Amino acid sequence: MRRRRESLFFCALLALSLGIGPFGCSSDRSQSEIKLVVVIVVDQFRYDYVERFSDSFGAGGFKRLMSEGAFFANADYNYAPTYTAPGHASIFTGSTPSQNGIVGNLWYDRAAGAQKVIVSDDSAKVVTSYGIQSYTKTTRPASPRILIGTTFGDQMRLATGFRSKVIAVSLKDRAAVLPGGREANGAYWFDASSGSLVSSDYYFRAMPEWVDKFNAQRKPDSYFARVWEHALPASAYETTQGVTTDVKGSPLGRNFPFSITGGEEKPGEEFYKAFQYTPFASEYLADFAKAAIDAESLGADKYPDLLAISFSTPDLVGHSYGPDSDEVEDIYIRLDQVIADFLNYVDDKVGLSNTIIAVTGDHGVAPIPRLAVLNKIDAEVIDPAACIDAVNKALQARFGGEKWVENLVNDQIYLNRAAIEQAKADPAEAERLAGKALLGVRGIASVFTRTQIINGQMPPGLISKRISNGFNPNRSGDVWFITNPFCFVGEGELATTHGSPYDYDCHVPIFLLGPGIRADRYYQDCAPADIAPTICALLRVEAPSNVSGRVLTEALSKK
Numbered sequence: 001m002r003r004r005r006e007s008l009f010f011c012a013l014l015a016l017s018l019g020i021g022p023f024g025c026s027s028d029r030s031q032s033e034i035k036l037v038v039v040i041v042v043d044q045f046r047y048d049y050v051e052r053f054s055d056s057f058g059a060g061g062f063k064r065l066m067s068e069g070a071f072f073a074n075a076d077y078n079y080a081p082t083y084t085a086p087g088h089a090s091i092f093t094g095s096t097p098s099q100n101g102i103v104g105n106l107w108y109d110r111a112a113g114a115q116k117v118i119v120s121d122d123s124a125k126v127v128t129s130y131g132i133q134s135y136t137k138t139t140r141p142a143s144p145r146i147l148i149g150t151t152f153g154d155q156m157r158l159a160t161g162f163r164s165k166v167i168a169v170s171l172k173d174r175a176a177v178l179p180g181g182r183e184a185n186g187a188y189w190f191d192a193s194s195g196s197l198v199s200s201d202y203y204f205r206a207m208p209e210w211v212d213k214f215n216a217q218r219k220p221d222s223y224f225a226r227v228w229e230h231a232l233p234a235s236a237y238e239t240t241q242g243v244t245t246d247v248k249g250s251p252l253g254r255n256f257p258f259s260i261t262g263g264e265e266k267p268g269e270e271f272y273k274a275f276q277y278t279p280f281a282s283e284y285l286a287d288f289a290k291a292a293i294d295a296e297s298l299g300a301d302k303y304p305d306l307l308a309i310s311f312s313t314p315d316l317v318g319h320s321y322g323p324d325s326d327e328v329e330d331i332y333i334r335l336d337q338v339i340a341d342f343l344n345y346v347d348d349k350v351g352l353s354n355t356i357i358a359v360t361g362d363h364g365v366a367p368i369p370r371l372a373v374l375n376k377i378d379a380e381v382i383d384p385a386a387c388i389d390a391v392n393k394a395l396q397a398r399f400g401g402e403k404w405v406e407n408l409v410n411d412q413i414y415l416n417r418a419a420i421e422q423a424k425a426d427p428a429e430a431e432r433l434a435g436k437a438l439l440g441v442r443g444i445a446s447v448f449t450r451t452q453i454i455n456g457q458m459p460p461g462l463i464s465k466r467i468s469n470g471f472n473p474n475r476s477g478d479v480w481f482i483t484n485p486f487c488f489v490g491e492g493e494l495a496t497t498h499g500s501p502y503d504y505d506c507h508v509p510i511f512l513l514g515p516g517i518r519a520d521r522y523y524q525d526c527a528p529a530d531i532a533p534t535i536c537a538l539l540r541v542e543a544p545s546n547v548s549g550r551v552l553t554e555a556l557s558k559k
């Protein structure tokens with residue numbers, strides 16, 4: 001007993017003299033230096049942007065992350081569909097949709113007979129700076145309730161008696177509530193009807209005062225009528241293809257320079273919608289993240305905190321102008337500056353030597369099909385009605401009846417189970433026939449049926465693996481079709497999109513910077529799902545419940 005007390009005393013002395021913190025007193029516990037974890041997700045961040053645009057980046061952003069930290073050049077999403085919600089869920093849970101249940105941005109809820117936004121939650125309310133509301137003109141209530149299992153932020157909270165804080169922010173609801181996990185102190189996203197950040201009563205009934213103060217500054221309004229023009233001289237944009245063929249869905253218009261008014265006389269909903277398509281929205285989110293560090297005292301005590309920032313603008317601009325446009329490059333040039341500035345801020349306030357920074361993308365993007373065709377690459381937009389029609393006709397011919405397709409989402413057909421039962425049809429046969437019919441649609445390369453996936457009867461190969469990792473039996477469809485590369489199913493006003501199991505959608509960069517991480521370029525195969533277990537290993541907390549990723553040991557120092 002006496003000995004133990006002595007050794008505790010000695011340890012306390014040692015800890016004091018070394019200035020190390022909370023988790024114990026063994027001298028090699030480098031995790032005790034970690035006060036803050038910052039995860040920056042760039043929405044629609046292809047790996048090749050880091051290389052193609054590198055001459056245009058400054059020294060303090062991506063290049064700093066690359067030179068001072070670990071850069072993983074071969075990180076691929078190990079599942080489909082490669083969308084925002086599954087991407088964020090994978091990064092923060094260290095798992096795949098098969099386990100965490102986040103099977104798309106949208107999913108078809110069979111019980112409700114309706115397609116739903118995956119994070120939408122009718123039992124929640126929207127918390128705004130002007131009170132709690134059932135919904136706003138542009139925002140539906142959201143929560144992380146649909147997420148299965150825990151995130152690494154949850155594990156940090158659970159490991160510290162909830163003394164670690166978790167704050168998440170994005171323009172998009174899904175990119176805030178999923179990173180926040182179940183235990184977040186707050187997740188915030190942008191409401192275009194009010195031009196302010198909102199949250200959910202899942203976290204609290206009244207907006208924290210500091211958020212009200214931030215919203216009261218009306219920062220987006222200060223960008224009204226600002227002009228977005230190339231940041232650098234024309235030579236900086238040599239690796240883009242300049243002229244974009246189809247510009248779709250952007251409220252800004254077709255060519256630089258863009259005047260940001262949304263067609264309004266003074267800031268209003270249309271302006272706030274347009275604002276999100278500009279690099280200024282990334283500055284705004286970074287400002288909010290800085291305010292969070294100050295007001296929530298992130299990184300100030302011995303319990304490490306998590307700040308998750310998801311920059312949504314690159315995705316909006318990428319969908320409209322495509323990955324080969326000046327607009328996308330310019331968004332990244334300016335985001336690089338925002339990140340450089342933010343790293344300096346964290347260094348001032350918390351110290352980068354006490355902070356783990358992780359930066360990655362939630363998915364990539366395909367080139368605009370028409371531009372791909374001009375470049376002699378086969379590409380096309382597949383009409384979803386043609387897919388539904390093909391399946392309906394095939395099943396009508398075999399079983400009679402009429403409506404065999406209940407829904408189509410995430411390249412998956414949900415068959416009408418009531419009709420299958422009524423016709424006393426074998427579900428596996430119905431799936432097979434539907435799949436065969438889909439193979440007759442131009443641009444579709446292969447199909448996987450529910451029966452095949454659940455019974456593990458898939459051909460060997462990467463695509464099969466990515467599909468089974470993306471398939472959740474309770475939420476996914478009955479027939480999953482894979483398009484040819486560069487083809488996708490048309491969805492609304494988008495010039496291009498992502499979602500496929502192909503390289504351009506799956507391959508993203510990962511940067512890790514901080515104590516215990518060895519600076520280098522790493523070529524090992526890895527996945528964004530490896531970020532969570534790696535951070536948990538550095539923090540020495542339990543990994544998330546469903547974790548399937550690995551610890552990126554190649555980049556960790558041995559001590």
Ligand SMILES: [Zn+2]
Pocket residue numbers: 044084315319498
């Ligand atoms: Zn997107």
